[in-house]
Amino acid sequence: MSAYEDHVASRERWATGPRGPLALVNAQRVDHAQPVWPVPGQWAPAPGGLSVTASAADGVVVDGVPVDGTVLVAGDEAVVASTVTFPDGFAGSVSAGTLRVWDPSSESIARFAGIARFDRSADWVTSGRYTPVTGLEAQGVVLDAAGAPLEVAGHIETAFGSTSVRLVAVRSAAFRGAARLQLIVQDTTSALPEEDPGSTYSMGRFLYLDDPGTDPSAGADVELDWNLLVLPPCAFSYQFACPIPPEDNHVPVPITAGERHPVDTAGHVFH
Known part of the structure; x- marks a missing residue:
């Protein structure tokens, strides 16, 4: 494969990847306590990122630990940003007070040619x-x-x-x-x-x-x-x-x- 062919292939993989642009289904600024579609939990501003309040039944997992109460979700600007997962394969990331929600099975990925x-x-x-x-x-x-x-x-x-x-x-x-x-x-x-x-x-x-x-x-x-x-x-x-x-x-x-x-x-x- 030539360098150009590799470039083309990598761009297609990026577009449809689990953190690619077609997987992003919501990017919601959180400036007060609120829900964020389409994932569970109550989200609020917090120093260094956002906080999420959820019960164990909600299936929210932050840094590998199921949430049952209120925890900090560290943003991308932290030394180590938090990893967040939700039921049905959804994932989240926090940057500058915004929760981004990623769906690797999004409708956009399905219709992308x-x-x-x-x-x-x-x-x-x-x-x-x-x-x-x-x-x-x-x-x-x-x-x-x-x-x-x-x-x-x-x-x-x-x-x-x-x-x-x-x-x-x-x-x-x-x-x-x-x-x-x-x-x-x-x-x-x-x-x-x-x-x-x-x-x-x-x-x-x-x-x-x-x-x-x-x-x-x-x-x-x-x-x-x-x-x-x-x-x-x-x-x-x-x-x-x-x-x-x-x-x-x-x-x-x-x-x-x-x-x-x-x-x-x-x-x-x-x-």
Whole structure:
């Protein structure tokens, strides 16, 4: 299997995995004591995460121990986040005061057919020049899906034919032990599918690349394989919010490469 074929297969596995975007059936902010659909228990804010109150008959299990009373569910920001399971295969996780509920047998997984993508082309493997930034330049011009600022790593200058762009790159979580940069981009294919049958997801796509890790006074040449453009989680589920591409990353040309839309068994775009 080629590296590209492995990439495609891993993306399909991610989409339908037990913690993939199609398995997320609810993401509910808990700011007072309340139930959370579709799982048992009474949930409430607590230092370091959420608390859950349940009886043994409810079948809530936190960190391997059945709940019979009230216990803390540590959030993702804790040193060790809690694991939560419910009856019928449901699982939960807590992040920033929100309970996410995952169903590995969700209706969305059952009707998912695949990720529509453009054919791979060597013409969409281009070069760019990365220049890192420091200090105030690294703050606040890119927001994540929750509206929090992302750390800007630097800028990447590249060209699409005669069109030159200077893209904002943010730091991403490490992947397989390697530091990465992330580009959040929109281009002229970013449109609603009913308005443009050749469209890609309207809110934009992501491109990841290895972080060159260069000195701020220098820079580095980077390879940009636009065939590896991927859809954000929000393309698969309304339970996710979408990050907003910075103005510099609105590319004024069509990038006919990478992933386009998730599609169902009837050939329809998910949303």
